[in-house]
Amino acid sequence: MKAMILAAGLGNRMRPLTLHTPKPLLSVADKPLIVWHIEKLKHIGITQIVINTAWLADKLVEALGDGAALGVNILWSHEGEGLETAGGIINALPLLGDEPFILVNGDVWTTMDFAPLLDVQLNENLAHLVLVENPIQHPNGDFTLSAGRAYTFEQGVGGENLTFSGVSVIHPKMFSGLDAGKRALAPLLKAAMLDGKIAASKLQGDWVDVGTPERLTQLDQQIRAGHYA
Numbered sequence: 001m002k003a004m005i006l007a008a009g010l011g012n013r014m015r016p017l018t019l020h021t022p023k024p025l026l027s028v029a030d031k032p033l034i035v036w037h038i039e040k041l042k043h044i045g046i047t048q049i050v051i052n053t054a055w056l057a058d059k060l061v062e063a064l065g066d067g068a069a070l071g072v073n074i075l076w077s078h079e080g081e082g083l084e085t086a087g088g089i090i091n092a093l094p095l096l097g098d099e100p101f102i103l104v105n106g107d108v109w110t111t112m113d114f115a116p117l118l119d120v121q122l123n124e125n126l127a128h129l130v131l132v133e134n135p136i137q138h139p140n141g142d143f144t145l146s147a148g149r150a151y152t153f154e155q156g157v158g159g160e161n162l163t164f165s166g167v168s169v170i171h172p173k174m175f176s177g178l179d180a181g182k183r184a185l186a187p188l189l190k191a192a193m194l195d196g197k198i199a200a201s202k203l204q205g206d207w208v209d210v211g212t213p214e215r216l217t218q219l220d221q222q223i224r225a226g227h228y229a
Contacts, residue, residue, distance in 0.1 A: 001118060002096055003046050004089065005037055006166075007106040008054035008082045013211050022056040024106035025063055026216055029223040032063065033210060034106050038070050044115045046102065047072045050095045054082035085185035090175050098172055105166030109219055111205040111228050117169055120199075126174040126192045128199040131162035132207045138163050142186075143193070143200070150200035152190050165203050 007024040014023050024034035034051070041049060049072050053060050057078055067074035077092035089096075089103070102117050112130070120128045129150050134141045144151040146159030153161070174188060192198050206228050208219050222228060 001046055001099065001101065002048040002050060003041050003102040003104065004050040004052070004092060004096060005034060005104050005106050006052060006085060006088060007034060007060060008052045008057075008079055008088055009107065010055045010082065014213060014216070017213055017216070018055075020056070020059075022053075022060050023210075025059060026210070028109060028210070028216065028220040033109060034060075034064070035070065036109060037104050037106065038064075038067070038072055040114050041102070041104075042071050044113075044118060046114075046118075048075065049073070050075045050077055050092050050101075051106075052077040052079055052083075052088040052092055054079045082182075083180075084182050086175065086178075086183040086188055087181055089170070089185070090178055090180055090183065093172055093175065096172060100169050100171045103166075103168045103170050107210050108166045108207065109210055110165065110167070110203065110207040112165075112167065112203050112207065113205065114167075117167075120169045122169065122171050122199070124197060125199045126171050126197045127189065128169040128201070129189070130165045130167040130203050131200055132165045132203045134161070134163045135209055137209070137211070143189075145200050145202060148199055148201065149196070150189075150193055150198045152193050155193070160202075162202065165207055166209075167203070 025032045075095045131145050141161040142164045144159040145162050146157050151157040210216050
């Protein structure tokens, strides 16, 4: 099984920190955010990792290289101009292959054990999303979780309204027949939900959307203080 880490964003909300450093290379507890993910993936035996780049791509490549120092093999998917989430995945499909893969946002941090993702059986589903309790900055959530499936709010299904964690298992079939170029992932997920093809579960562990310098600093302090031990 392969994994893809999304690392092409501009990180506008993180400025000025991201003017000269790509957001996934910002550190908490002396370790870049993206390295936390790489180590967690390696721990469960995933060593083929695709990383997409756009903003300050050379800094990412310089820092991580081919991944050998971390015990993995990094496959780089360079975009030039950022293609958004789905566009970036479509661009990387030749590296990802035809089987389901783990997708992780490069700007989140979590204590979640990734091992259960290896056991996800999509069957007829196009994706399995990991959802989390709504953070303060996103109180209404993204989707509804009910009986192991994700629904749009418009479907009016009773359940728990939660936020997408940025961690998922996705089948390349989600992108079949779609042209290359800028494309967001959310509309594709919602269309698949309407078709009853998105499974979901609730994240077990801690999760932080490291979206602002303040949240980055707070997370760094909490890790150092043993808050997540």
